[in-house]
Amino acid sequence: NAGVTQTPKFRVLKTGQSMTLLCAQDMNHEYMYWYRQDPGMGLRLIHYSVGEGTTAKGEVPDGYNVSRLKKQNFLLGLESAAPSQTSVYFCASKERLDSGELFFGEGSRLTVL
Amino acid sequence: GESVGLHLPTLSVQEGDNSIINCAYSNSASDYFIWYKQESGKGPQFIIDIRSNMDKRQGQRVTVLLNKTVKHLSLQIAATQPGDSAVYFCAENQRGNTGKLIFGQGTTLQVKP
Numbered sequence: 632n633a634g635v636t637q638t639p640k641f642r643v644l645k646t647g648q649s650m651t652l653l654c655a656q657d658m659n660h661e662y663m664y665w666y667r668q669d670p671g672m673g674l675r676l677i678h679y680s681v682g683e684g685t686t687a688k689g690e691v692p693d694g695y696n697v698s699r700l701k702k703q704n705f706l707l708g709l710e711s712a713a714p715s716q717t718s719v720y721f722c723a724s725k726e727r728l729d730s731g732e733l734f735f736g737e738g739s740r741l742t743v744l
Numbered sequence: 745g746e747s748v749g750l751h752l753p754t755l756s757v758q759e760g761d762n763s764i765i766n767c768a769y770s771n772s773a774s775d776y777f778i779w780y781k782q783e784s785g786k787g788p789q790f791i792i793d794i795r796s797n798m799d800k801r802q803g804q805r806v807t808v809l810l811n812k813t814v815k816h817l818s819l820q821i822a823a824t825q826p827g828d829s830a831v832y833f834c835a836e837n838q839r840g841n842t843g844k845l846i847f848g849q850g851t852t853l854q855v856k857p
Contacts, residue, residue, distance in 0.1 A: 730843075731777075733845060734790075736787055738786070
């Protein structure tokens, strides 16, 4: 049982380039989330999805887009990367609305030069 | 808006001692809190949760206390071990139909041998 898998684990981009982070979960969870983690800032919610075909903005959505075409996958896109988007990105999922137990991936470290 | 915050960015304890990590929240209507542990290079992992109808909840070597009067919660780790060295986050499960978790900044626990 793989849980939550993120790809790629590391990526270096130049300013203005685009890329997509892929999150895949094999637990049949409805709820999926993308967070970014920066030193001293904790985890901040970028976008989330409450089910297949749905997406919504979190605390820091600017510069990112997401899609949830299949229940098991949640994609995070950067259309034009900026140095301020250098961060570690975590995807998470959970089974029920009223559960506080998020299952996290191992993270994707993105550097924008 | 709602927020959760930790009191100390770093806590250093001797192996075998008890550790207490504190967290404060701002919204008196908040009713569900969760503690996560994040080891270096990994995603956060669920430790324990508590709902507002409880003041205390115990797990294996961990206890969470909730004081609704002063909007404060704490995580106590008994007989701290080197494997407990990690960053600890408190989080609030937002009310409503999003299932979002809002995280505090985190406290780094260092265990001295």
